[in-house]
Amino acid sequence: MSHLLKLEKVMLNYHTKTGETLALKDISICIDKEEFVAIVGPSGCGKTTILSLISGILKPSSGKILLNDEPVNTKSGKIGYMFQHDQLFPWRTIWQNVKLGLEIQHDKSDSSKEYMYNLLEKYGLIDFKNKYPHELSGGMRQRVALIRTLVLQPNILLLDEPFSALDYQTRQTVVDDVSSIIRAEKKTSVLVTHDIGEAVSMADRVIVLTKRPATVKAEFVIPFSKEGTPSKKKINPQFNLFKDKVWKELNEDEKTA
Amino acid sequence: MKKQPDYSQEHKKWLQQKSRKKWLVGVCQISILIFFIAFWEIAGQLGWINTFITSTPSKVLASIASLYESGELFYHMGITLYETVLGFIIATVLGTLIAIVLWWSDTLRRILDPYIVVLNSLPKIALGPLIIIWVGAGIQSIVTICVLILIIVTIISMLNTFRECDEEKILLMRSMGANKFQILWKLILPASIPGFVSVLKINVGMSWVGSIIGEYLVSSAGLGYLIVYGSQVFKLDLVMASTILLCVLASLMYLVVALIEKLITKHR
The missing domain is CATH 3.40.50.300 (P-loop containing nucleotide triphosphate hydrolases)
Structure with missing residues (x-):
């Protein structure tokens, strides 16, 4: 194989x-x-x-x-990258942050936007789409960061200690979260x-x-x-x-x- | 009247103390000014100080009034303001563009680094006589001096801001397939807006230094010209009046920049 x-x-x-x-x-x-x-x-x-x-x-x-x-x-652009810090851009809304990859690849198709919308909806972030990153909790921001990479439908996800910056309380929840989204x-x-x-x-x-x-x-x-x-x-x-x-x-x- | 929510007694007291302190600070600020002007006037009237050298507030006002009547007031203010704003805009825009070029090409940045360091430490005013010969006496040389004073600092601070951008964010964009222009446009420039605002704030003060020094060297109009002229013919009322007008203009320009800051840093 x-x-x-x-x-x-x-x-x-x-x-x-x-x-x-x-x-x-x-x-x-x-x-x-x-x-x-x-x-x-x-x-x-x-x-x-x-x-x-x-x-x-x-x-x-x-x-x-x-x-x-x-x-x-x-x-x-078939590689998705997640870092220790969410690296969301503070001057962009959640929606604009998630759209970053599509903008870079000049993908203006409706199907991609729909896919993006569905991902945000599925993972409980659609109500926050017009909020700015500083208005979200650390765990939610890491979830946004994951969805931002998923939007490009990468073949492979690279996770570089994405949980080490989170405090102990939220860490396990985010680990479960990210793990279930990836699965x-x-x-x-x-x-x-x-x-x-x-x-x-x-x-x-x-x-x-x-x-x-x-x-x-x-x-x-x-x-x-x-x-x-x-x-x-x-x-x-x-x-x-x-x-x-x-x-x-x-x-x-x-x-x- | 806005309806007061039900705060605890302790919180009400705290709020009261807060507002009292704010009021006290405001009263003191205004009192100092009034006291200073009053003392200046009285000391002049009673002959405690030599009004030939120090002038008095009433004489300064009269001097401003006579400038206004002869129609010179707005002419001189306008010229200095024009030179300052022009120098400020040219230096900020050009300096930022050069910083972008130096960010783009690391090799160029390394090549030019010693030249920028030398130019930065050189007192730009030393170039004054040369500039007057090269670009001609008049507004153009004043603007040039103003630009020279500002531009090096602008380049250095903007370049530092660009280079301080988080490496991981750049890595993220590259992993999404971004080219250098996209990294600049979507990441470096928006991320540098706070740095840009502080450059604006530094430049707004420095640009007045540039234009006034320029006017001292070569001019036939403007507030700097009035100051030099006034001191040469010992019309100290005129010198004081011009200085105060300068204060007003500089504060106004600073307020405009503060307003710009508010507009562009909403979400940070």
């Missing part, structure tokens, strides 16, 4: 004035359609770099990154996080990276990934088992550091 996204022996050097650093040594990852993959690793191991590579903003020093068997590039819209996603619980409770598969220069250290398929929301999965008896497994892999690496 051909995979949706393929990273083949990806290597990346960072160049600075003082020298070059090998950030990624040898990364090979395959991701299937509608799969939710979480990447965890020691801090500074280059998790975010992998997302930049997938989005086409960075080019690998060697190796290949294929989306639908074609090399990735930023022009396609409902059948989106392929790559989540980068340092929170093992978040990774195990959200993903179908967790990939553990080594410290820099990063390679894939271990991979865990989460057998209960389809059984409900992340907060429900957290009380699954197997949850702690997998959390421990991932933690051990990560910790082993820290010790040798």
Whole structure:
């Protein structure tokens, strides 16, 4: 079976004035359609770099990154990006924020506008369409940010620690929210996080990276990934088992550091 | 009368204190002005100060009145205002455009960086004599001096504002397939409006410095001209009157900019 996204022996050097650093040594990852993959690793191991590579903003020093068997590039706009902060534009209303991608791609079609309207309606944001971001709660803003990327109907969603800026209270709700939207819209996603619980409770598969220069250290398929929301999965008896497994892999690496 | 909602006794007291304080501040502000003018007038009348050097409020008023009667008042005010507003607009627009070009091309920015630093530290007024020779004595050289004083600061602050834009927002736009022009138009420029407003506020003050200094160097009309002329023939009433008119104009222009600020920063 051909995979949706393929990273083949990806290597990346960072160049600075003082020298070059090998950030990624040898990364090979395959991701299937509608799969939710979480990447965890020691801090500074280059998790975010992998997302930049997938989005086409960075080019690998060697190796290949294929989306639908074609090399990735930023022009396609088929990649959705979510960041730690919602990055909504404060001078635009919710509607205008969500429309940003369509404006960039000069898509003025009624069908796209309708799709956008339906998404906002489905996820309870339509009443806020004329509000400005500062009038919404942090959790709602992150939901708007997700819908903003969904409007472009991306092949793949890149989530760069999108929950780490939220306070503990809202965090679990937003995790459930985002997770259910992604599952409902059948989106392929790559989540980068340092929170093992978040990774195990959200993903179908967790990939553990080594410290820099990063390679894939271990991979865990989460057998209960389809059984409900992340907060429900957290009380699954197997949850702690997998959390421990991932933690051990990560910790082993820290010790040798 | 607006109906007062049912506040607690404590809240009413707090509101009362607030409004009393506001009233007190206002009264003090006006009192200082009245006291100053009254003292100035009385001290002059009673001979405590030499009115030949200090003039008095009544003489200043008379001087303004005579300027008005001879029809010169609005002529001189108009000329200075014209020079200032023209210098302000040219410097702000041109400076912002140059900042956009320098944002666009990082290489160009690096190449020009030392020149901008040198031009920024140079006292622009030193170029006055050169400018008069190059562009000719008259309003054009005053406007040029005004523009020179403002433009470098405008370029530097606008460029800094552009470059302070959140990297992740740029990344977001690029991931959506935005080109550089779209990033500029939909992100950098709207995000820089607060920075632009503070540049406007700095420039509105500096533009008066530019036009008055320009008039000191070369002019045959305007408030700066009246000040220089008045001091040369020892008509200190005229000097004082022109200075006060200048205060009024500068405050009015600042109010206009404050109004613009209110209009364009509604949703921030």
